[in-house]
Amino acid sequence: MGAEVDEDPDLCRQLTEAVKRGSDLPVIAKISPNLSSMVPAVKGCLAGGADGFSLIDTVRSVTDVDLEKNVALPNINGKSAVSGLSGKAVKPIALHFLQELRSAAGLEKLQIAGIGGIETWEDAAEYLLMGATTVQVTTAIMQYGYRIVDDLKNGMMHFMEEKGVDHLSDLVGLANKNVVPTSQLDRDYKVYPKIDWDKCIGCGRCFISCQDGAHQAMGWDDEKRLPTFDKSKCVGCQLCALVCPVHAIKLGLVEMKPGRKGDPDKIDVGSQRLPRYHSVQN
CATH class of the missing domain: 3.20.20.70 (Aldolase class I)
Incomplete structure (x- = not known):
C-alpha cells in the first residue's frame, strides 16, 4: 500500500x-x-x-x-x-x-x-x-x-x-x-589491467571471463598454468579485475585512445578500487 x-x-x-x-x-x-x-x-x-x-x-x-x-x-x-x-x-x-x-x-x-x-x-x-x-x-x-x-x-x-x-x-x-550524466564522462582514455604475479593463483577466472564475456585479451599458458595478456585486444573493461577472487589484477597503464588528446599522467583512476557491481556504461 x-x-x-x-x-x-x-x-x-x-x-x-x-x-x-x-x-x-x-x-x-x-x-x-x-x-x-x-x-x-x-x-x-x-x-x-x-x-x-x-x-x-x-x-x-x-x-x-x-x-x-x-x-x-x-x-x-x-x-x-x-x-x-x-x-x-x-x-x-x-x-x-x-x-x-x-x-x-x-x-x-x-x-x-x-x-x-x-x-x-x-x-x-x-x-x-x-x-x-x-x-x-x-x-x-x-x-x-x-x-x-x-x-x-x-x-x-x-x-x-x-x-x-x-x-x-x-x-x-x-x-x-x-556524479554526472553518462554523456559527460571522459571516454578519451582506457586503462589496461596489471597482474600481480605474486598474488595470482592461476585459477583461470580472468581467462574464462575475458574469452566468453569480453574481448579475448586474456589467454592461457597451458605449461605454466597461468593467464597471458594481449594488450592489442584489450579495451580496458576491467572485467578480469572484477572477477579475480584474490585481487591480483589492478588498474595499470593508462593510454589515450587513438585520435584523442590528453595527458595520461594526469588521468585520475582513483584508489584502485573497482565497483562491486559492474556498471554497463563503464
Missing part, C-alpha cells in the same frame, strides 16, 4: 498532513524505491509538512523459487507472495535515489536518513558522501546484533581522523557533485 501511495504526490501530501495533525513530533516520510523517480513523492510529502525522509524502503521482489514444490519462497502452506527485498542487495538502488534527490532542484537541503545494506563503516561513509545526513541499520542488526553499531562508530572515527574531518556533517554530499 505504501508503494501505491508514493505513486500519487497528492496522496503523499494528504497522509503527511494527517500525521502532522496528530503529533507534535517531527514526521519522517519513508519513500518506496518501487518508483521511476522519488522526486514527485518527496515534493508531495514536503507540501504536507514532512520534516525529513528515510530511504529506501524494501524493493518488490521474488527472491527464490522451490524447484520441487513450484512455490516462490518463503513457502507459506503452499503459497507465497511478492514481498520486499532488503539488505546488501538494495544498497546500489538506495545510493542512486540519494543522488537523485540531492541533484533535484530545491531538494538539496533535505534531511535524509539513508537505509539499505549498511553493514560496515565503509557502507555508512558511502551513504554520507552520497548525501544522507544520518543512516539506519536493520538487516545487519538481525545478522550480527547491536554490537555492530560499535564497529560502525569505531571505523568511522578512524576514517575521520585519517581524513582530518571534525564532524560527520562535513562528509555529507561530497560525492554528489562528481
